[in-house]
Amino acid sequence: MAQEESTTTVVVAIAANLGIAIAKGIAGALSGSAAMLSEAAHSLADTSNEVMLLVAVKRSDRPADARHPFGYGRERYFWTLLAAVGIFVGGGVFAVFQGVHELFGGGGEGGHYVLTYAVLGMAFVLESASWLQARKQLREDAEQMNRPFRQQLFATSDPAATTVFAEDSAALVGLVLAGSGVGLHQLTGNSYWDSAASIAIGVLLAVVAVVLGHENRSLIIGEAADQRLVDALRSDLARYPEVTSVDEVLTMVLGRGEVLVAARVDLEDEVRAGDIEALARRMEREVAENHPPVRHFFLDVTADSNTPDGGAAVNPAEA
Numbered sequence: 353m354a355q356e357e358s359t360t361t362v363v364v365a366i367a368a369n370l371g372i373a374i375a376k377g378i379a380g381a382l383s384g385s386a387a388m389l390s391e392a393a394h395s396l397a398d399t400s401n402e403v404m405l406l407v408a409v410k411r412s413d414r415p416a417d418a419r420h421p422f423g424y425g426r427e428r429y430f431w432t433l434l435a436a437v438g439i440f441v442g443g444g445v446f447a448v449f450q451g452v453h454e455l456f457g458g459g460g461e462g463g464h465y466v467l468t469y470a471v472l473g474m475a476f477v478l479e480s481a482s483w484l485q486a487r488k489q490l491r492e493d494a495e496q497m498n499r500p501f502r503q504q505l506f507a508t509s510d511p512a513a514t515t516v517f518a519e520d521s522a523a524l525v526g527l528v529l530a531g532s533g534v535g536l537h538q539l540t541g542n543s544y545w546d547s548a549a550s551i552a553i554g555v556l557l558a559v560v561a562v563v564l565g566h567e568n569r570s571l572i573i574g575e576a577a578d579q580r581l582v583d584a585l586r587s588d589l590a591r592y593p594e595v596t597s598v599d600e601v602l603t604m605v606l607g608r609g610e611v612l613v614a615a616r617v618d619l620e621d622e623v624r625a626g627d628i629e630a631l632a633r634r635m636e637r638e639v640a641e642n643h644p645p646v647r648h649f650f651l652d653v654t655a656d657s658n659t660p661d662g663g664a665a666v667n668p669a670e671a
Contacts, residue, residue: 365398369398369399369479373395375471375475376392379467383534387530389550390443390450390549390554391553394523394557395475396442401438404432405512405516408427408430409512411431412607422612426605428511428608429571432511432512433565436515436564436565439519440561440562443553445554447553448558451547451549469534472530475523475527483521483524486513489513490513499578507578511568522556577611581603584642595620597618599616601613614650617651628653635651
């Protein structure tokens, strides 16, 4: 269900942005507005980026194999990082260049204002539909994870929805900036406003790209799971009467809703080495039942060297 929701969010965004890019391009070509041409490039870049997000959603869902025993979940972060680069280059850099070029090149002719405003209005409606779909998914995910919406934006293990939401938020602000620039150009006859709007759109997209890139870089490198999950795992393991201490709980996000856990625990001296394997298996089973996101669970169990059966036991196991 979560996979289908991500796919729906991305497909809605692709359809909206492709139509918007064509309309903006026509309006920009006829009016000569730098802001509209920047917005057309922005929407075209968004469309390309969302195609990459769709690839990310599909490819990351492939099952584990011998070459990738933990699955392909983190491939989602690679493609989303490429999408962030696309926002920066295809949207931000182009928009700033277009604005600066018009500013020092004498400005555009202006005109075709009715068409321009109509396209901006239509784009705002379509972008809003895509934005609402992304917001809906993020809100549902936030409720499922029992955390605030704002935290879900950057704590989610599914960057596709966050990227679409950030792109659409930037697009809505960009439309307001473009409309303001065109309107002030029309009122004052000075193309400076149109150029300034284009540059502002470029700066906005660059900021969004840097934020998304930073978040995906963290996930690619290997980000820890939600601290609440770590604390819950530590608490659950400490409840076993055989456990004297939980020395370490290490986690890493592998993909959307997929976490790897490695824990090290010390046991009571009286626990015999022959009983440790059964205890480890029971821990694995109960962790899997209580914490569904934990897909792989490795346990390092140690017993005191003076135990009656003759020594320490280190028993790594995978859930």
